[in-house]
Amino acid sequence: MAVSNFAGSPLEEIVLANPATFFQLYWSGSRDDIAYRVERAKQLGVKALILTLDATAYASRDWGSPSVPERIDLMNAMRFFPVALSRPQWLLRFPLSDRFPDLKVPNLSTAKDGVPAMFEGVMRWVQTPRPAWEGVAWLRRLWGGPLMVKAIFHPDDARRDVDSGASAISVSNYGGNNLDTTPAALRALPTIARPVGGDAEVLFDGGVRRGGDIVKALTLGARAVLVGRLWIFGLAADGERGGVGEVLQILRAGIDDTLVRLGQDSIADVSQDDLLLPRDFELQSTSRRTSAVTKYTSPGPAFAGSRSLERSAL
Template sequence: MDIRNPWRRNPWFESVAVAQQRAKHRLPAPVYAALVAGSERGQSREDNEAAFAEIGVVPVVAGQPAERSLSTTVMGQRIAAPILISPTGVQAVHPDGEVAVARAAFARDTLMGLSNFASRSVEEVTSTGALTLFQMYWTGDRDVMVSRMQRAADAGAVGLIITSDWSFAVGRDWGSPEIPERVDARAAARLAPSVLRRPVWLWQFARSGGFPDLTAPNLAPRSGPAPTFFQAYYEWMTTAPPSWADIAWAREQWRQISGRPFMLKGVGRVDDALRAVDTGADAISVSNHGGNNLDGTPAAIRMLRPIAESVGDQVEVIMDGGVRRGSDVAKALALGARAVMIGRAYLWGLAANGQAGVENVLDVIRGGLDSTLMGLGVRDVHDLRPHHFVVPPDFDRPLGATGHTAPSDTRGSVRTPAREGAGV
């Protein structure tokens, strides 16, 4: 065994932390830095993980169920465990990118979130058999958005995610590297010192035909080449943010095109959650964009319970941000989530060992969830409740509830009169 690289002969890893360590060892420093960076000082990114550690468990000493049920239904799809693949942008940590992730999602019977900034097309991803949720940012005019919805529906996407929680806070106080628009000779020369230090990663891409062109195929027009990542980003930045009426319009368009479920991702406020219900959303994701939006936003798990309690069973509540182990999943479910999404965790697995690495991460988290249920004496994931954990009294952050009023929406609102008196 090579002491400098002890996992070379045994690619399996026993925790997400080890997957992260191996990803760091395998990836060029700028690529790894792009995975871990958060906006500005990284306060929200750090709190996403740290908040879970504040919640303790209440184990039982006997009477644990011999068998536990982890299966659930999300957006009309039965999945093996309440752990979904969150959509993330260009996955250039491995040559197979989103296709490898989709194959892992299919193998582990879960939902695959696919970003419209992905490096692989929705058609390639759905061809793996993975149940795919196509994610769109609010970018381009309405005709363009409808055409993208139609393409996703035609490819077989089982649901649509609209993400509208990024305010283009691109500043990074630490770690986030420059990303080239194209990996041409000039960019290769600039990146060479860090890339040459990672020969295995370099060899993987060389064997697959070279470095990926950083384009966004899911944003390609009906005729013509796909835009580069930065061209797509410019379109996004120059598109006016959506109003609540716009979100309702998007939901209706998707309903007419496909009849399939719709999720609004990035909800952090009680009043926004109630407005999302009014738009007809089938699901919401409580999220701070992995700490990549406004730094100082509370951890997603802190915002979860007030939102879940406010919407009740009117909409499915998903949570993403900081999930690294199965006990984190159990805590989120106890505080009101139907399921969680993972992002950085599976990207580390992808970097460490491709499709098998993503499957490994899903197995580790699922196994940890099962162990937590057994230790708590809980038979089914749907039976998890706050009393199974020690939650500090000041843990929750009820943003947008009484005392946190929402800004006025000058471009139209779909709020109903019944909601206006709800103390939000």
């Protein structure tokens, strides 16, 4: 389980509940601030560090962002009270919890400034210069344990990350939120997995909504798949067991159903012969060391299909 810098619960409580915790680090503040958070994660026994590079600056969106108050005070409580009343089951859970939401981000704290509020933490992150490749190597030396860089969208970047000490990378375009018309991350996955898959673990995230999506990603070169929005939807709808547990069961059932319909006994038996891919599905890119231009082929979806259908289509 990965826990973000922007999580609302302290890392101490999360690790206590789940010792197999990864810490997702945003490059925010000075190097002293980052070192403070890394040392805190070390002391708590965090299993791995995830450096987030697919969101190194705030991206404005044409459709705006959800209305989130800067703090919970009387005015905001009155403003959002009608919304809370429309979700009585959700509202009744608060008296059973040990704290009222304060919209602070305790995992973005620093040694001198304490715990910032959500928007204060966002502003610190936005104002922090983006890291260079040397920063990845510095973080690897500082951390000393497994380090995954999230997220990579070009094979040259993947190679530089691995050369800088990353033990894993995640192929992602941050859900397509940061740059309009960005190609689907799934199309970049095989191009990245082939050259570095033998030197580092390759993971995938972005757009995973069902078990069949997981099968596609694993078949195209990913070692594992990350999901974020799905379990958040489940948690918001019905808590940990009824919500998150149900999401995981749906994904597991989707994987099993896909394997049955492909006629395979396990994911290990699935190959690209089981995928129906358009001829120009895989992104072809020029090296950034010789050209700043990345050539993208036209988009096309991937479909899980039978071998006979795949052969006849091509």
